[in-house]
Structures are given as C-alpha cells and as structure tokens.
Amino acid sequence: MTALPHFTAHNGFSLPALGLGTYALNGDAGADAVATAIGAGYRLIDSAFNYENEGSVGRGVRAAGIDRSELIVTTKLPGRHHARAKAPASIEESRSRLGLDATDLHLIHWPNPSQDEYVQAWESLVDAQQRGIVRQIGVSNFLPEHLERIERETGVRPVVNQIEVHPYFPQDEQLAYHREHGILTEAWSPLGRAKELIEERVIAEIAAAHGISPAQTVLAWHVARETVAIPKASSLEHQQSNLAAATVALDTAEVEAITALGRADGRLFDGDPATHEES
Numbered sequence: 543m544t545a546l547p548h549f550t551a552h553n554g555f556s557l558p559a560l561g562l563g564t565y566a567l568n569g570d571a572g573a574d575a576v577a578t579a580i581g582a583g584y585r586l587i588d589s590a591f592n593y594e595n596e597g598s599v600g601r602g603v604r605a606a607g608i609d610r611s612e613l614i615v616t617t618k619l620p621g622r623h624h625a626r627a628k629a630p631a632s633i634e635e636s637r638s639r640l641g642l643d644a645t646d647l648h649l650i651h652w653p654n655p656s657q658d659e660y661v662q663a664w665e666s667l668v669d670a671q672q673r674g675i676v677r678q679i680g681v682s683n684f685l686p687e688h689l690e691r692i693e694r695e696t697g698v699r700p701v702v703n704q705i706e707v708h709p710y711f712p713q714d715e716q717l718a719y720h721r722e723h724g725i726l727t728e729a730w731s732p733l734g735r736a737k738e739l740i741e742e743r744v745i746a747e748i749a750a751a752h753g754i755s756p757a758q759t760v761l762a763w764h765v766a767r768e769t770v771a772i773p774k775a776s777s778l779e780h781q782q783s784n785l786a787a788a789t790v791a792l793d794t795a796e797v798e799a800i801t802a803l804g805r806a807d808g809r810l811f812d813g814d815p816a817t818h819e820e821s
C-alpha cells in the first residue's frame with residue numbers, strides 16, 4: 543500500500559490527503575462500505591450527526607480491526623444543537639453512537655449565522671476536547687469572519703474547515719486564508735457528486751495524458767492544491783481508484799487548466815454559509 547501524502551495544521555495535527563465521505567452510507571451496507579474502505583487503506587472517515595449513520599460508521603470501524611490510533615473518525619455537531627444547553631450532550635451522543643472512547647475530529651457542521659449560536663457550539667467543543675472525549679476540533683462551512691470570531695472569543699483556532707470545493711467552485715481565496723492560518727481545508731463533494739464535472743473535456747484530456755480516470759484527475763487536482771478530499775464511494779472499485787489518485791502528480795499548467803473551470807455560481811446547491819441554515 544503506497545503511503546498517502548499528509549497535510550499538517552497549525553498545532554501539528556495532520557490529515558491524509560484522501561478520506562472517505564459517508565453521506566448516504568447508512569445501515570449494514572454503510573458499515574460494510576466503511577470496513578471495506580479501511581481495509582483498502584483509508585484512515586480518515588467523515589460522518590455527521592445529521593447523516594444518521596454514526597452507528598454504522600462506528601460498526602465499520604470496529605469490523606475493520608485496525609488499531610484505533612491509526613484512524614481519524616470525524617463527526618459534526620448539527621445546527622439545532624449549537625446552544626450551550628444542548629451541545630455537550632450532542633457531542634457525547636455522537637461519541638456513544640460511534641461507540642468510540644473519543645471522537646478523533648469533531649466539527650461544527652454549519653455556522654448558521656442568523657441563529658448566532660456558533661460561538662457557544664465552539665465553546666462546547668473546546669470543553670469536550672479538554673475533557674478528552676474529542677481529540678481535535680474544527681468547523682465546516684465557516685467563512686473567514688466566522689473563523690475570526692470564534693478565535694477572538696475563545697482564543698482557540700480550529701484545525702480544519704470542511705468546505706465545498708471542486709473544480710466548478712475552487713475557492714482560491716478561502717484556501718489561501720486557511721493556508722495563512724494553518725487551518726487544513728477538507729473538500730466536501732470533491733467530485734462535484736461525479737455528474738457533469740467528470741465529463742468536462744479538459745479533465746478527460748488530462749486524464750488521458752496520465753492514463754487515469756476523470757474522477758482520479760479531479761482528486762489529484764485537490765491533492766496538488768493541498769486540500770484533503772473526502773469522496774464518498776460505496777464500491778471497493780471506486781474506493782481503491784480514489785485512493786490511488788492521491789499519489790498522482792499533476793503539473794502547474796494542468797492544475798490551472800482545471801481550476802479555470804471555476805465559476806461564480808459553481809456551488810452545487812444554495813449552500814452559501816452566509817445565509818444557509820441547516821438544522
């Protein structure tokens with residue numbers, strides 16, 4: 543098994559360049575997919591309270607039989623649990639559902655700015671980390687103004703911000719902000735959900751030049767930009783080919799040609815963190 547590249551955050555915590563997304567991997571099939579992925583070499587697993595699959599993800603992790611210290615199991619605190627009165631129990635509940643001694647990486651799923659409770663959510667994650675039930679803490683879908691506010695009010699900077707990134711929505715400015723502050727970028731929907739994006743001519747041409755698939759080309763683009771991609775893949779075939787993409791090197795011109803697919807309205811849905819509210 544080839545070693546994956548790793549990227550390192552401001553506090554020394556590092557993530558492999560590729561992890562497994564698990565949205566819609568539920569029930570027994572979800573547990574099997576997670577165990578299969580770990581067997582294939584995945585060490586970073588995504589999940590969320592709202593995916594209703596923490597139980598299956600935990601079961602897959604245990605079935606894989608890999609030393610716990612090698613795995614980074616992630617989950618996310620939902621918007622309806624941000625308040626101080628709800629967040630601690632929600633964080634503990636996620637750990638129970640996963641069936642783990644501690645969650646390796648716990649994120650705030652969305653900032654929900656109009657609700658304005660994300661600082662309380664962050665304080666609860668900071669407490670949970672101090673209590674040892676969560677190892678590393680981060681956020682998802684946070685804009686720079688949200689990142690700055692939680693650090694200003696608590697003195698604690700997240701290690702990760704998981705955001706929408708794919709060639710239709712490359713987010714150059716936000717990635718530069720993260721780099722400057724030592725915050726790792728995780729890319730959600732890194733394949734743009736593998737629809738028209740992987741049919742793009744420029745991607746097909748670069749794929750042909752390297753003898754790889756279009757999906758692998760998109761994942762190699764993420765790695766070249768030092769973004770951790772977490773593609774969801776249910777079959778072993780897709781899981782293996784996605785993992786292999788982490789060691790494909792694209793040159794600068796290829797990376798730029800793919801980034802040029804970006805467009806202002808490139809989001810997959812109306813998921814602007816300034817306005818999107820997710821319970």
Ligand SMILES: NC(=O)c1ccc[n+]([C@@H]2O[C@H](COP(=O)([O-])OP(=O)(O)OC[C@H]3O[C@@H](n4cnc5c(N)ncnc54)[C@H](OP(=O)(O)O)[C@@H]3O)[C@@H](O)[C@H]2O)c1
Nearest residue numbers: 563564565730731732733734735736757773774775776780
């Ligand atoms: N933080 C957030 O707000 C947020 C939002 C959205 C998603 N996420 C996370 O990000 C993960 C990934 O995003 P996503 O699931 O929306 O989209 P995605 O990973 O971009 O695309 C998933 C789709 O691509 C297919 N696929 C995977 N590998 C492929 C390959 N090698 N060739 C062709 N098709 C392939 C999958 O099919 P098969 O299953 O058949 O392989 C699935 O239909 C989620 O699962 C979730 O964990 C987080």
